[in-house]
Amino acid sequence: MVLNNIEKLLEKYENGETSLHEEQQLKNYFLQETVAPHLEMYKPMFTYFQVNKQEQFTKDLPLKTKKVFNYKWIAVAAVAVLTLGYYFKEPAVSSYEEYAYGTYDNPEDALNEVTKQLAMISNHFNKGVSTVNYLDEVNKGTETLGYLNEMENATSIIFKKQ
Incomplete structure (x- = not known):
């Protein structure tokens, strides 16, 4: 009878429908030494709740604010x-x-x-310009890549029609 009651309370607990009194009944049951074998998985959760309830914050909090x-x-x-x-x-x-x-x-x-x-x-300006001349070669390379892209588009059109 007690086991059926605990199972019903667990079902209500999982749905979030228990009252504080019913939750206390569950805590008392799972804090006992003997618990039904198929309900053993709930025991660590309720023991954690009990241990966590006893924890206290021990550090000092500074109440003074820093000067602005x-x-x-x-x-x-x-x-x-x-x-x-x-x-x-x-x-x-x-x-x-x-x-x-x-x-x-x-x-x-x-x-x-x-x-x-x-x-x-x-003289100094010409030195600076000469170091940037390689950008012309980069531009030529990108132009040839553009031609390759056009060639790829043409081949894709040809192969799609077949």
């Missing part, structure tokens, strides 16, 4: 630095000659210097 850096103070410091920089800046230079570094009095010297600099830039 306030970025508003960075904006205040930046404004202060800019204000001080504006206040203590050097007086404006009145003449253009003080800023005219690297200028030439003779136009021919200036032309020669510009020509020399442009030749140097051209």
Whole structure:
């Protein structure tokens, strides 16, 4: 009689239809030493529930939060630095000659210097272009692959019609 009752309770338990009192009856039955042989597979599950119920979390949880850096103070410091920089800046230079570094009095010297600099830039540019010339060969290879693809399409049309 008890075994039939336990089997009915197990069926209800598997369907999720048991009450707390019925679940307690199941736990009490499966925590006993003797359990019906065909119900032995449920015993580890209910013993796990009992052991798991007794587990406790023992680690300490920190209740203080970490300090968050306030970025508003960075904006205040930046404004202060800019204000001080504006206040203590050097007086404006009145003449253009003080800023005219690297200028030439003779136009021919200036032309020669510009020509020399442009030749140097051209030389470096040509070195860079020469290292990329292999891309033309890659383009030629992809074009031939395109021809092979067209040939494959034609052969597939021929063989499908036969």
